[in-house]
Amino acid sequence: MGTLNRDDPTSLGLSGEGPRPVRIGHDEPEDWVAALSEPGAAQDAAMRRLHALMVRAAAHQIWRMRAALADASPHAVDDLANQAADEAMTALLGKLHTFEGRSRFSTWAFKFAILQAATEVRRIQWQHREVELRDLEVEAPAHDGPDHAAEAGELAAALTEAMRTALTPHQRRVAIALLVDGVPIDVLADRLGSTRGALYKTVHDARVRLRAALVATGHLTDTSPTPTTPAGTP
Amino acid sequence: MSTTAPQPDRVLTPAAVDALLLDTTPWLSCEDCFERMDTYVEALADDPSHRDPAMSVHLRGCPACAEEADTLLELLHDRD
Numbered sequence: 001m002g003t004l005n006r007d008d009p010t011s012l013g014l015s016g017e018g019p020r021p022v023r024i025g026h027d028e029p030e031d032w033v034a035a036l037s038e039p040g041a042a043q044d045a046a047m048r049r050l051h052a053l054m055v056r057a058a059a060h061q062i063w064r065m066r067a068a069l070a071d072a073s074p075h076a077v078d079d080l081a082n083q084a085a086d087e088a089m090t091a092l093l094g095k096l097h098t099f100e101g102r103s104r105f106s107t108w109a110f111k112f113a114i115l116q117a118a119t120e121v122r123r124i125q126w127q128h129r130e131v132e133l134r135d136l137e138v139e140a141p142a143h144d145g146p147d148h149a150a151e152a153g154e155l156a157a158a159l160t161e162a163m164r165t166a167l168t169p170h171q172r173r174v175a176i177a178l179l180v181d182g183v184p185i186d187v188l189a190d191r192l193g194s195t196r197g198a199l200y201k202t203v204h205d206a207r208v209r210l211r212a213a214l215v216a217t218g219h220l221t222d223t224s225p226t227p228t229t230p231a232g233t234p
Numbered sequence: 235m236s237t238t239a240p241q242p243d244r245v246l247t248p249a250a251v252d253a254l255l256l257d258t259t260p261w262l263s264c265e266d267c268f269e270r271m272d273t274y275v276e277a278l279a280d281d282p283s284h285r286d287p288a289m290s291v292h293l294r295g296c297p298a299c300a301e302e303a304d305t306l307l308e309l310l311h312d313r314d
Contacts, residue, residue: 060312061305103272110309111271114302122298156246159254179253180246185264185298197264200296204258207295211255220255 032105033096047089053106054085054092057113065118068125080124084117091116122184131183131191133173155219162213171206178203258295262288267299275303279310 028049029035035046059081066072069080092112099108163172177183178199189196214220246254270289277284293300 057305057309060309061302064301064305064308103276106313107272107276107306107310110306111268111302114305114309115268118298118302118305152248152251156248156251159251160246163254175254180250185296195264196298200264204261204295207254207256207258211257214255 028106032109033099036093036096050092050109051085051089053109054088054113055081057110058082058084058088058117061114061117062121065121068121080120081117084120085113087120088112088116119186122187123190126184126187131177131188132181134176134181135169135172155214158214158217158219159210162210162217166209166213167206171202171209174199174202175206256295258291260288260291262292264292264296264299267292267296271299271303271306275306275310279307 029042029046032046032050035042036050037043059077062069062072062077062080062084066077069076089112092109099105163175167175174188177188178185185196185199188194189199192199211220211222215222267289270286274284274286274289277286293303
């Protein structure tokens with residue numbers, strides 16, 4: 001898919017300074033949904049134009065995250081951006097009927113390429129790393145220094161205790177992996193056979209419980225509205 | 235009896251404490267954040283003072299969604 005010259009990094013807009021700005025040309029279809037839906041020459045042209053936009057967006061995301069890659073050469077970024085754009089095109093075309101025109105089509109399309117590219121970079125970054133789902137090993141730091149350090153230590157100790165008593169084992173493991181160990185959420189979702197949304201809900205519920213526990217013990221002032229999770233949300 | 239000092243990654247850092255206690259209400263799922271990201275970022279690009287509390291809270295609490303929203307905003311700035 002696409003007609004980019006893979007041997008020419010500048011075809012992606014890549015240079016030593018990073019991706020070129022994305023320019024939306026005058027050859028954009030007025031009605032992207034129609035152009036992409038109706039078989040014919042116009043559809044072929046729209047698909048090529050869309051893929052080029054997706055490659056640019058993916059390359060921009062990969063360039064931002066290039067420190068996470070062992071090989072961030074223009075050629076490697078080119079390959080990765082094209083793979084991400086291919087996957088993102090499939091995802092976008094499956095949801096084409098849901099585009100309502102509330103944003104520009106190119107903006108709507110970019111987000112699919114960005115999501116795919118970012119997810120792929122995080123997957124590569126962690127592909128040879130084990131994700132440890134540990135439970136009750138987190139400890140509060142020692143505090144024998146100045147008052148503010150002692151206060152911080154006391155809060156951390158209370159939080160550690162709340163993690164033991166207020167969270168389920170699953171909530172604890174997910175919260176520790178995501179918020180203490182810094183495992184990317186889509187990497188953890190992939191390892192657990194879960195979804196980003198499901199894990200974010202788990203960690204949201206854990207945060208609500210931890211805040212409530214620390215409000216109850218006087219370590220936190222409840223200045224927020226009562227947490228409400230609409231019924232039926234994942 | 236001797237005690238063993240916890241390994242550095244076993245200690246709750248101030249950043250971890252902040253992350254664990256972040257108030258992420260009102261609730262917004264990652265899926266809903268993705269659905270709204272294009273309109274939210276376009277509004278933000280047009281008017282930097284634009285506010286959507288649910289999106290702002292979600293992006294504070296979800297580094298992955300925040301990274302992707304930042305990239306989209308950069309692309310729009312480059313495009314316009």
